[in-house]
Amino acid sequence: MTGYLLQAFIYLIAAVIAVPVARRLGLGSVLGYLIAGVIIGPVIGLVGDETIAIQHFAEFGVVMMLFLVGLELEPKMLWGMRHKLIGLGGLQVGLTTAAVTFIAMKLGQRWEVALTIGLLFSLSSTAIVLQTFSEKGLARTDGGKSAFSVLLLQDIAVIPMLAFIPLLAIPELVAAGEALAQSAEHHDELSLVAGLAPWAYVAIIASSIVAVIAAGHYLTRPLMRFVAAAGVRELFTATALMLVIGVAALMSLVGLSPALGTFLAGVVLANSEFRHELESNIGPFKGLLLGLFFITVGAGINFSVLADQFITIVSLTAGLMLLKGGVLFLLAQIFRIKKANGWLFTLSLAQAGEFGFVLLSFGSQNHVLAAPLVETLSLVVALSMFLTPTLFILYDKVILPRYQQTSNDQEADVIDDHGAVIIAGIGRFGQIVNRLLVNNNIPTVVVDHQAEQVELMRQINTKAYFGDATQPELLHTAGIEHAKAFVIAIDNRDEAVELTAYLRHTYPKLTILARAFDRGHSYLLRQAGANVIESETFHSALELGAATMREVGEHPFYVEQQKATYMDVERRSSDMMYQGWSEVDGDRRYDNNYRKLFMELEDNIRKAMQADRQHHLSKSDRAWTPPPKDYADKLDN
Structure with missing residues (x-):
């Protein structure tokens, strides 16, 4: 018990010190959390192997964040985003995957490995981008809305990626994995779809999605009214957490993304009269867990591996961010995301994302990626996420003022008419x-x-x-x-x-x-x-x-x-x-x-x-009454 308390204290004090300092320096809270993680992890060594386990727990902050995002989106609004969601988001994932796969094959990787790397590098960090948008008030800009469309499509794309990656298993890694399984006790995670035929797997997934939508529409409101009638505020908080955790658990049992499931639940509840109450109850947990997630990313950077492969890892990180930036900038021009908004769209999504860790682990478990490669690619993902706040600083301090100055330097129009x-x-x-x-x-x-x-x-x-x-x-x-x-x-x-x-x-x-x-x-x-x-x-x-x-x-x-x-x-x-x-x-x-x-x-x-009024009117009479019949005659006199 004492050990857990000390670890919790270390993580919290690191955040309490680093984040305010980072905010005052104009670096943003995300970079503050990442720096705090680096200090207590690789630099001082106050945290160690437990970081990976804590990161899995902290990833639930991303799940909660997407639930809250869903609460802000009515189904009609989501339908209105379909063109950017499918066109912009689909092209980003497709083009980035193709480009990374091609380069990985040129670097000597097998096509199965190269394609897996392309898939996981096509994803960006929903947690960092949306948190930074919220802090800087960028979510409602054209660039912010476009970036959100891409992030949403990426989260949806995780589902077919998880279904597709096992098909890329490499025979040599499969044989090695079976040998290892025979020499060690193996514990599988709970699953409702393990070993099922493809048609049954699809049927269960479809049933689960329908169940989430139906329960959100027909069962959630009566449940909320029942809980609200009790008048116990903490019970409402427990109910909100129960909904999020329950949906996330169901999605995990059927092999889907928990974040996508909770996002869907949030969209279903967007028109609910309990929406704001749900937001206020989930919000603090989301913020705390997201902060913990960012700290674990910083603490998980292995400096010994980074030192041994410094040039390789830095080159891969820089190449990835430049490649994704190039694809994003091209799409910004095609979809007419202009000026500063185009740069915001490009810079905000140029990193790899937290789901990259999930796909790396999944690829290793399904005998597609070898352990040494996973270790290297994990550092590339973490380093790109670590560098993302600096791209937002570049946008704030260099790019945005430049476009504002250009607007101010524009010649005034010739006014060809006059008015009163x-x-x-x-x-x-x-x-x-x-x-x-x-x-x-x-x-x-x-x-x-x-x-x-x-x-x-x-x-x-x-x-x-x-x-x-x-x-x-x-x-x-x-x-x-x-x-x-x-x-x-x-x-x-x-x-x-x-x-x-x-x-x-x-x-x-x-x-x-x-x-x-x-x-x-x-x-x-x-x-x-x-x-x-x-x-x-x-x-x-x-x-x-x-x-x-x-x-x-x-x-x-x-x-x-x-x-x-x-x-x-x-x-x-x-x-x-x-x-x-x-x-x-x-x-x-x-x-x-x-x-x-x-x-x-x-x-x-x-x-x-x-003061007393000349006319005392009944408060129960809510209607306007006409003036007396001789009112107009008295005015004439």
Whole structure:
């Protein structure tokens, strides 16, 4: 017992120290875990032979991760990915396998061995890539979505690979394996398909997949409701783990990938009302086990073998990553994954993956790969995974800034029309403003400094021009001398204030309307000379609060009355708050006096809300009622 506790403490303290340091240095948590594994394994020697056993346990983190990924994908969304899933993912696996097989045969390997190496090297690391995408917010980019499609196809492809590799068994290795089995006690893993005829094997696999889908659709929801009714939170956690472990065990018993099975279960449960509860319960286990998996990869690097075959292993690793990168870059061009997204797609998938270890072990057990070759290839897989975080750093520090700079250096468009209103910024805020004006026949000129955003607007038939609205020359060509109003909806706070000040000084008669990020930003814009300032969150938050009041039973008239009261108090207090803010400079603007004014505002709002109303409405009456019959006549008088 003491030994297990000490090992757990070593792994945890290595992660606790290495990961925060790596994050602060901008290296990412994955590289931190890998470095921690190298330090406690090959460097210091605090962990040893148990690393392989722990790695098999830690691989369950990958299983949990794919279950959570499945929860985010509705079946309709998965069907929408079919072209990239089959085309992009299928071509990547096929082309990489063919290229690696050809090179391995040229290096003297038998075709069976070469093909097995090609299959396992065609796979990439789902764990590292998705974890890094999540940390860096890259999952929703075009490059991230394309990479995910390939990773998903790779995980699916593991199934036919596991079925196909035993057919490549080499007679010499089979004979040696049988001799070894006769001289040693041999324990087989539990299996439901061992020794079955091919038709029976296919039938059991199909039945297992149908069982997972049917149980997820028809049995899981009643089970979750039953457990939730007990009101014991830890029981729900146990149920979530039971589902994941049960599906993974079933898939293993029939010889399929546990990760693929749990992904399928996640997709089935994507529309469940318990989805978010499942995510919150599984998430911590997934993160901990994935971290442990990365540590074991680092700790499993055999430095003695690496030292003996240093040139060979490094050359194979570099060659593999260059070859996969070349295939991926070619596919990026074919499927029009452009610019920085193409590089993200290429660099993120250029490594071998954790399923490579599985196929290496499986190939050895089925007499396809000899033990010395497995040891060498395991180091190639581990080293390529170890180098992957550095490729993400290369993307962040070198490639992405280069494309951003190229976008900034692009020449501004020639603006060939004028409008009554000029809008700077066509993001989520500026789009709504522009749409409202254009649909009411008010001509606009829209300018944005992000070329990709301008191109996106043009694709949906929204006229926009690329350029920097803070440049006087561009404003002149946009016809600012004849414009009635200028809307500032750019995302940069400081530039919005500077632009407001410039416009007010240069065009004093121009009406300036600006989007504010918060109260402090609105004060800066007001000080700079904006005529109308709207907070991007004020009205939406007020409407959501009003909707909440209606949903909990408040009468709609009463809700509208309270909403109007809130806006009235806020408007009357605005000048006083601004005056208090503007009387002092710099950091002292939010001193005790301002805080006192803010507290007075809160008190005024509370008093106004709680004041007696002229009309007391029944909270049980949820419907709008018409005005009295003589209401219009009284207005005329």
